[in-house]
Amino acid sequence: AQSVTQPDIHITVSEGASLELRCNYSYGATPYLFWYVQSPGQGLQLLLKYFSGDTLVQGIKGFEAEFKRSQSSFNLRKPSVHWSDAAEYFCAANDYKLSFGAGTTVTVRA
Amino acid sequence: KAGVTQTPRYLIKTRGQQVTLSCSPISGHRSVSWYQQTPGQGLQFLFEYFSETQRNKGNFPGRFSGRQFSNSRSEMNVSTLELGDSALYLCASSQGSGSGANVLTFGAGSRLTVL
Numbered sequence: 001a002q003s004v005t006q007p008d009i010h011i012t013v014s015e016g017a018s019l020e021l022r023c024n025y026s027y028g029a030t031p032y033l034f035w036y037v038q039s040p041g042q043g044l045q046l047l048l049k050y051f052s053g054d055t056l057v058q059g060i061k062g063f064e065a066e067f068k069r070s071q072s073s074f075n076l077r078k079p080s081v082h083w084s085d086a087a088e089y090f091c092a093a094n095d096y097k098l099s100f101g102a103g104t105t106v107t108v109r110a
Numbered sequence: 111k112a113g114v115t116q117t118p119r120y121l122i123k124t125r126g127q128q129v130t131l132s133c134s135p136i137s138g139h140r141s142v143s144w145y146q147q148t149p150g151q152g153l154q155f156l157f158e159y160f161s162e163t164q165r166n167k168g169n170f171p172g173r174f175s176g177r178q179f180s181n182s183r184s185e186m187n188v189s190t191l192e193l194g195d196s197a198l199y200l201c202a203s204s205q206g207s208g209s210g211a212n213v214l215t216f217g218a219g220s221r222l223t224v225l
Contacts, residue, residue: 032211043114043200043216051211090153096209097166098143098202100153 002027004093006101013081014109021076021104023091031093033074035065038088038103047089050074061085083108111136114203114217122223128189131220135182135203141165142184143214144176147198156199159184160207188222196224 005024013019025031032051036044048059055067065076074091086108091101115134123129135142144156155168159178176186182203188195198221202214 034213036216041218043218044202046213046215049213094210094212097155097158097168098214099155102152 002031002093002095002099004091004099004101006089006091006104008104009102010105010107012107012109015083016080019076019078019081019085019106021089021091021106023074023076023101025072025074025091025093027093027095029095030069031095033065033067034092034094034098035059035063035074035076036090036092036100037061038090040087044090047076081106081108083110114201114215116199116201116217116220118220119218120221120223122225123191124225125191125193127191128187129191129222130185130187131199131201131222133184133186133201133203133217135184135201136215139203139205139215140182141204141207141212142178142182143202143204144184144186145200145202146170147200147219148196153200156186158207158209165207166209191224193224196222198222 003026034049035047047063050067088103088105090103117132141160143158146154158166162178173189178184198219200219202216204212204214206212
């Protein structure tokens with residue numbers, strides 16, 4: 001069955017440290033890939049997307065993601081985390097509908 | 111440009127009642143998708159409407175229904191509410207259909223509590 005997996009339920013990082021969130025997908029063909037962020041009580045905001053081409057994509061808020069076909073992965077990174085990055089992050093894949101991973105909650109400690 | 115607007119933002123119902131949630135998409139967007147978000151099940155796709163036609167449907171019982179109007183606004187209805195229907199219901203709109211390379215823009219959601 002097609003699925004999106006985020007192996008890490010919760011990650012704690014120190015402010016200023018780097019962040020990497022993992023995402024793996026299982027689809028017959030490479031789907032369109034997305035990362036969304038959700039702050040408490042809010043909807044989902046698109047961080048970045050990958051459709052084709054350059055495997056390193058840049059997004060908003062200083063985030064980037066790298067697509068690796070051989071590993072069926074689409075990991076999200078940020079070089080230096082700010083306290084405002086504390087939120088829940090969702091990886092998603094779209095073939096005929098947008099399907100989400102379970103999400104990773106990021107806590108930022110001072 | 112106004113974003114996706116969902117109303118009401120919060121509501122409380124009792125078991126057995128029904129509820130209707132509304133979603134106004136971004137101007138010019140013709141597709142509206144609905145998702146249910148719960149702590150246990152995460153984000154689950156309910157259905158998508160494009161140009162007033164239901165294009166895709168998730169694995170939810172028939173108590174969950176929706177429709178789209180000619181102005182692209184959409185409503186979803188849940189009848190005979192159960193405790194397990196308590197969730198954040200998210201609506202998303204896109205210019206093209208909600209599939210493939212089309213980017214979905216989400217509203218802030220409607221928080222439903224069933225007592």
